[in-house]
Amino acid sequence: MxxxxxxxxxxxxxxxxxxxxxxxxxxxxxLPVHREAQTLTPIGLGTDGRDKFATPATARAWAAMQNAAWADGVALILHSAYxxxxxxxxxxxxxxxxxxxxxxxxxxxxxxxxxxxxxGRALDIGSPDTPPLEESFEETPAFAWLAERATGFGFRLSFPRDNRYRFLYEPWHWYFRGVRGPR
Ligand SMILES: [Zn+2]
Structure with missing residues (x-):
């Protein structure tokens, strides 16, 4: 330390x-300690109408993932980031x-x-079908798509049900840990 x-x-x-x-x-x-990111880049507007920011690598992965979902007919929207x-x-x-x-x-x-x-690596992702940051997000096509594909873009669900940190279940919260090996 x-x-x-x-x-x-x-x-x-x-x-x-x-x-x-x-x-x-x-x-x-x-609880793991997280420091504030030093380098951030804009990744578009959140649903609150404000610019959202993430690390450059997270931004690239998010853009790629959002495009891939869109190509499958699934809309991923951004509620919050950094x-x-x-x-x-x-x-x-x-x-x-x-x-x-x-x-x-x-x-x-x-x-x-x-x-x-x-x-700067965590994103709260939503769907046009449900209110932001609610458990009902897990019933949307957007969540089903993420559950199947997000790992391939380097994102993981941080707080599943009964997680070890004792946070509430957050189906919307995804953390970019990077891509290991080929997709
Ligand atoms: Zn979050």
Whole structure:
């Protein structure tokens, strides 16, 4: 563990403490730490009408995957991509302000510093047929297509049902880990 990792971990613990959470939750749930991506490229508008960003390799893989799906008659739409530490913290505090219990919030949103979205490699993908970020996405042709083909483009489903990190099931959340070997 190097010094800059230590500083980042300290920032994660401090943010959790400020929220009233156990700062050691990261260790208890063995949550991987994700740093903010240094190089990001625009990958188009999200469904919220704002520009979304990802790492260049993720951007290329997403474009290729979206095109391949489209060629099969399946529309993949983008809800969100990169977000930084501070924005993650804002999402969490907004949910707390709406009265959601902290434990529940932290099953939906990773603590700031632990979101795969920081890495610029995670995408929340949707379908025109369902509302964003809902479990019903798993019943769409878009999800069926991803389940079969996304691995070939280097994406994996991060949080299946009963995942070891104790996050809620997120059929929409895909992480680009790169392509190994031939497609
Ligand atoms: Zn996500």
């Amino acid at each position: 190097n010094a800059s990792h230590d500083i980042y971990l300290h920032r994660i613990h401090a943010a959790l403490k400020k929220l009233g959470a156990d700062p050691l939750l990261v260790e208890q749930r063995r 977000r930084g530490f501070d924005y993650q913290l804002k999402l969490i505090t907004a949910k707390l302000a709406r009265g959601m219990p902290l434990d529940e919030v932290l099953r939906i949103n990773a603590p700031a510093g632990c979101s795969e979205h920081h890495s």
